[in-house]
Amino acid sequence: MFKYQFDWTVVTSGQYAEWLLSGIKVTFELSLLSIVLSFFLGLLIAVMRMSHIAPIRWLAHGYLEFFRNTPLLVQIFFWYFGSYKILPKAFNDWLNNTNFEFAAAVIALTIYTSAFIAEDIRSGVRSIPKEQMEAARSSGFSYLRSMQYIILPQAIRLTIPPLINQFLNLTKNSSLAMTIGVMELTYQARQVESYTFKGFEAFTAATLIYVVISLIITGLVTLYSKKILSPMKAH
């Protein structure tokens, strides 16, 4: 019969706990960097998607459909292995001596998530009455300035809940980076499992850590929207 001896010390002390800690650090860096980058890229794409100039709009639309509709794992492999074919040799050599695994994961996560974020922001903008844009334009604001000062600050506030969703998805999706050897949390949990065969403990610990990281990110974004975004109402 299958008997399992739980041994929680493998994840609370010694070198295995150190591995998990270093995994937490990498997952944090990977997620936070990609969250910030994907937010600004998503903002840019959303504005382009609503542009009055048709080619810019088409470009943004193509970007959205392409990156929303291909699996993230394929995109990670594309940036890591596929980029080799199109880049010049000297650049490849330089990349290979840096931590290119991490960079490729950030690029893939950022681009993939920015497509979803752009759509969320766009739906936020669409919920702002169009008279506001008209009023801003007739007061002499250019299209970009009206967006910057009047529409986007309101739209982003409305977009916070779906944005939190995207950020949490991104954090969990970051575990796919282990397929190209980025030593993040899931990679380290698997590592602990393959050294100790204590898979239950390692993955329970990893699961709890993901929950905590997600709660921290939710907390940070909520705090930001309460403290920084809401006071703008007063103006």
Next chain:
Amino acid sequence: MKKSGVIILVILFVMGLCGSLFAADALETIKKKGVMVAGVKDSTPGFGFIDEKTREIVGYDVDFVKAIAKKLGVKLELKPVTSASRMPQLMEGNIDIAAATMTKTAERAKQIDFSNTYFFTGQKFLVKKATVKSIADLDGKRIGTAKGSTSEQNAKKALPKATILSFDDYPQAFLALQQGKVFAVTTDESILANILGKAPNKEQFEIPDIQISDEPYGLGIRKGEKNFLDFVNKTLVEMEKSGEAKKIFDKWFGPGSTTPLKRGSFKITDGK
């Protein structure tokens, strides 16, 4: 009516308890089921891989479990496993036996039992030609391997300053080598030789004569199944005596195969 229902329930419960106390012997269970479920690799050339024509899993590992099933007089069911999943699958009872290029280690032997060694190899490196003369050339470099394998642990020990990158499987590690993303790929020589044998640009790569560990492969069996283990060991020794083991070796790794290896003085021996 109600009372008898309760009594039946109690009886069933007690029978259930007894059942788990006197757990059925694996050998008997397999014979009764008429089928032995074997966990094998399905993407490790030479050992367990999908034949392009028949779409079935074939290889050195597969031939051994085939022989054991035949000796038992039961049907064989193959279940693909990976380096990371083979031990949990075995311990949870999803497979009866693991024939998946598994190195016998003391750590693993705490969780499962191993049969006699049925294949013997060593861990080496696959590198671009003329880049490596001694093991010192490898330290401090980026070395690729696959997750959940002993290769990773051995490499860390032998090359403390190197960065070990674990990919999902060996084909990706080899792709990373071709693109210069890693300096070497390390695992058992048999697996490296096969990757090299299939590579389109094989003349650019080589396997230098640097070995960092012995890798005796054993068949994995759930712990405490002494009858089944004895049966497997006896079958393996018989296969050696009858020459069947050597025949299987020559079929996959002989001079005419895609991965010529030397069997050397290796023989399946009882108790080893």
